[in-house]
Amino acid sequence: MSNHQNTPAEAEIDLREELQKYLRYWPWFLACIIAAVAACFVVLKFMTPVYPTTATILIKEEDKNPTSGLEAFTELGMLGGMNTNSIENEIGILRSYRLMENVVKELDLNVRYFSEGFFQDKELYGTSPVTAQVLSLDREKFMDLEDTGASSFRIELKNDNSLEVFRLSDERKYKADFNEPVNLGFATVSFRRNEHSADLEGALFLSLNLPEKVADAYQEELQVQLVEKNASLIELQLQDPVREKARDILDQLVREYNREAIEDKNLLALNTADFINERLGIINEELATVETGKVEFKENNKLTDLQAESQVFLTSATENKKRQQELATQIELADAMLEFMQNGSSSGLLPANLGIDENMANEEINSYNELILERNRILKGSTEKNPVIITLNEQIAELKQNIHHSLTRLRANLKIAQDNLNRETALIGSKIAAVPVKEMEYRNIERQQQIKESLYLFLLQKREDNSLSLAATAPKAKIVDHARSSDAPVSPKPKIMYLAALILGMLVPFLIIYLKNLLNNKVRSRHDLETDLKNFPILGELPKITKNNPELIQRNDRSMLAEAFRILLHNLQYLVKSSSKTNGTCIMVTSSIKGEGKTFTSFNLAITLAHSGKSVILLGADLRNPQLQRFIPESTGYRGISDYLVDPELGLEELIKPSGQHESFDILASGSIPPNPTELLNRPAMKTLIEKLEDLYDYVIIDSAPTMPVVDSFLITEHVDLNLYVVRANYTDRKLLDFVAHAKEEGKLENIGLILNGLDTSEFGYGNKYGYTYGEETVPLWKRLTRKAAFWSL
Template identity: 50%
Template sequence: MSEYQNFQEEEINLREEIQKYLKYWPWILASVITALIIATVFLKLSSPVYRSSATIIIKDEDTKSPGSGMSSFADLGFIDGLQTSSIENEIGLLESKRMMTKTIKSLDLNIRYYAKSLFVTREIYNNVPFKISILQLNASKLSQFAGDGLNSFTVSFENDYVVLSNMETGEKIKSKFGDPLNIDFADIVVRKNENFDIVEEDEAEYSFNISPLSSVVSYYNARLEVSLVNDNSTLIELSLQDEIPGKSEDVLDQLISEYNKEAIIDKNLVATNTAEFIDERLKIINFELDSVEIDKEVFKENRELTDIRAESEIFLQNASEYKKKRQEVITQVQLASAMLDYLREGSNSDLLPANLGLEGEGVNQQVSEYNQLVLERNRILEASTTKNPVIVRLDQQIDQMRSVVKKSLQRLKSNLDITMNELGNEAKLIQSRISEVPSMERQYRGIDRQQQIKEALYLFLLQKREENSLSLAVTAPKAKIVDNAYTSGQIAPKPRMILLGGLIFGLLVPFIIIYGKNLLNNKVKSRDDLEKRAKQIAIAGEIPRIDKKDSHLITEADRSVLAESFRIAITNMQYLLINKTDKQKGIKMLVTSTVKGEGKTFTSINLALTLANMGKKVIVVGADLRNPQLQRYDVGSRKQLGVSDYLINEDLKLEELIEQTKYNNNLDFLTSGSIPPNPSELLRHRRLGEMLSMLEETYDYIILDTAPCMLVADTFLISQYADLTLYVVRSSYTEKQLIQFPLDSIKSGKLHDVSFVLNDVDSANFGYYGNKYGYSYGYSEDEGFINKIKKYFN
């Protein structure tokens, strides 16, 4: 059950909070309508902004590839570690002011053209009847003229002449198309645009202005966005926001073109420097190669060489042959020596060895003849003796032949010794040549190595020169265009967002104002403010705010809101006087407030009139002796005696001081009378109690219009006689912190039986139940259109 009650309380509180704002619905509606009108006008007057974009792929620069302008240096090892082709660097280059400056210069975007028709001036890009070309520009003067607004000109045509009028000074300059003319900060030429569509822009007034290049570059640089489409690729998207789609598309395309041009120029510059370097190196290498080849030629000539490897093989072969021949000669010498030894030791009957391998044909024949003689002697000797003349003759022949063979062998040996010496000398020569071969080969290999190195480097540089020539002849762009610049659509202003923003703004502004007003407000506004600060004090009634043109007093059979509010208040008072049921008449109601001006007298009189209209006998007593206000409602009473006179003068009779009012026969006034110097002492007089007792016998209700209790103590002196204290609080007048004063007064016993009457309540805050929950009842013959609308929304 408690949760249900909490939910109901929260719901009621929410409704109350909403009600605080809904009561100002006309202002909220007016604010929303105004904001929507402003948003609509803004959409009509603002220039739409479009977003153009283009996509490119940055080619990876491979320094080792033959097509790269850096490949020659890369193969030579000169730029290892120096090549940085990071994609972030390329994005930075595309976003640089230098690239944008080249783009703006190429498109002449610092010259802007305008067309004015039907009081609307708009920028145009291509479809303009003339074109401006800048021959010479003084940048410092242009900045000064632009700051003074002297850089804009209107253009008109007179036959073959063009007339420029300065939009600020009105100064005119006349010139023929194509002739140079001076406009103080620049020399320009005005030419006709052959592609101008005269039908589209007919009847328009044309103008142009020239802006400083730096400002235009900054403008487009701020609106340019360059970003990677994917972190793992070299795909880059360029986007630009501008009021003219064609211009932004041209800027993006030209920016890509300028980027490629610069890349090609850089590549060609590298290739040109590479070509110069290669040509210089070729001259040096060619000279060094010639020198090495001459050294090689001299080396061969001095050593009578053709081919070291082949000649060394010949030397080895000759050395082997000479060694073999020498061995053979040694064998022959040994054979000859053996034959000589055999001849010296042998007799005539001994045969000489034959066919031993001696190479001398004469010796072999002599040995053969000798052996034949020995054989014949030995054969004859077998049949005869040594004395035989034949034997003697044969011995002589054998001796002679032996001597001949011996001499022949000695000669053969001498010849063989000579041959062996010659062979030894030749062998030594060949051996020396063979021993020289490693040294010659080493020297030759060094020369040959130098020749090969120079020749390889020479051929390499020739190849690189051809590759470099190809790279100069074929220059591919660095940025490959994936999508040319295109406009995706309008990005600002967005009508839905602007209108929605206007609606929100129109709703938000009054809510903020109302909230701020409530937050800063320190005055009591409504019943809620009283209930929050003084829950223990009942609220007897709420009195609405009355227009000056309306009557401030209630009449008989009055059906106004004022009259009904007092009727409700009297009804509530009956419940508050439940403990006073023993009193049939003479009920005393004390009306007071915290400070002056809160409507005590107004409340007292209307309360009395309402009771009088109900047939009750009522008297209003002016108990404010210091600042009486009751006389304002009856001019005649201002000159009469009253309460103060009665309290001072015991001879005065009370019935003589009471005056019947003109408003109602049941209503009488007892004014405060003369203003005394000592009001507090008078109110302590015993005659005050006697006076009230006498009035109780005559009247049903006695209403005491007293002084503000916070300013003087007079009211506290009278409160002891009151059956009910009506504490008047004026809406939008009484400060909230002053509500603490009646609470303190009740706590201290100065006031008792206190009830609030909230006076001068605004119509938006009036009627706790009626307005809060949307119920109303007609109190006038014609509600009017505004009242009907309010009733409908309530």
């Protein structure tokens, strides 16, 4: 057995048929698309467009040149030579709630103004004719009234230049004057005129909120990200319906960030300045004491030019004295630093770069200050329990201990060097033994004076450097691109929404039709019969009859129904011609279940045969549920087949009645409803009756009972020449077709021809598919759409 494969032509036909299932409903597609697009248009009118606003900043790198005079401040958290963690810290600071709250308070973003619009209210940012300043706010009352909408108000300007404020939740009215405080229950507000905006026309709406909640909302909307992975360029983005407000928020955020960064960088300089000023005061007092002692010594000993007298002796000691001064200065600085560390705060900054000649100590002091500043910055947005703070505290404590050890070790080394130098000086002093003791005392006094003067001048220079650094502090973030907004909204996007509406408008009817077809297990078209009953001839297709069309064919009828029965009669002839009978032809019309159109088909087939010049008689063989009275109401009183089968001696001329439709068309009614119809139909008299009628008429049409509920039709089929099996579109279950196939296989029904009844106009024949309707006038498009709409129900 070879597998059948579809050729390209067959595949094309299948695709065309599938498309035809949906194309016939094109008005529904068009209506849904129009409705979806219209709904999208209305939705867009009610949606507030949201615009993206971006700003770009550069975190500037720090000058590391130690000769710049600012080396004491290079480790204050600036991002020069930053690694990834440092950049992430700066991004975290920019996204912090604290900065956003400062922005909200600075711009008064917790107070919003709206004007009423046709589709939606418009926010008046910076253009409101009336502005409100919140003088005080009761947080607890606000939280209690927030859920009731009590924070929204309507403002109206009266002729007396006063204001009436209505609370929207309960229309409570407040009388207010410009520049005068008014109590709104949970807040005290002062209203002012905005001289830079137009006058108030109509109502103005005011909304108050807590700055904390507004900051939370904008913090969630703010996006901060690196422009490139290995760069220090940071992009800030904010989406908001009011572009001017979004630009102000981003610009103010950068200003707040720079302000705090400058404060952090100045913190070390301020602490250093305090330390230098304190040491200058102490040195100044000590220097004054030494100079006073020098004057008194000279006066008491009447000394004038000691330099000339001791020049020879001091030549060899010049270098030693210079070295002694340097060592004394270093020891003094080391003592001062140790005293500062002992008496100062455990979390305070240490003076940096005071001139201590110990690189390791200076590096440790700089690292210590850097950790102090980093901890203080993180503490602004965290607590002492933060693991990062705990780690930093441990590092600070360890580093402070290392600094103390380094300074102690440095002081010990300096003392050793000083002792060695003193012994060397003592050796030289033996050579100047002749110099009076007073001269030596004078030199000691002078030496102390020089030490104090050099230290004093050194601290004055450092103070000037520190002041210069404090005055020259630059912003940390350089603005590369000021905040700018896009003209195209990020949402809603009209093109995308219209495209989605178009797709939805097509998808909804498509899905409905698809699900309808998927769930519909009824016979819908000729294709279903050809698929399920491949070896059964289909003799005709009958259109669905609407309320405005007659069910029976009339004389000279050129309707679609009449043409369908003419085609049926034409196809019928091929099966009838194959018979060798010389008398009339007997045709039985049956179906699977009730309601498929047996009587309708039988009656119109008989009328069509009569119109073609044939003599026809229609038998009502459904003895259980007679149906001929549907078209001939008076037939309910006729005697008929059941009476004849009970008493075959009855004359047929008494039982046969004219149909009233055509002179060549008679009927033989069912007669009285018997208690045993199956036994009557199984009698030989039934065969005799059919044979007699075949001798009298060209065609004998039998309207029989349905085959599935009862066996009556199977008792008649052996006496007929042709079985017409009626299947009703959108009524007959496709599973019932298996019963027809099994009946033929078992020999219960032979010589069967199928008739598909009740087809919708969209499924019927070639006239609809190819635009040819025999005998009908051309109808305008709008009328055809109106007619077809009755069939296109989903």
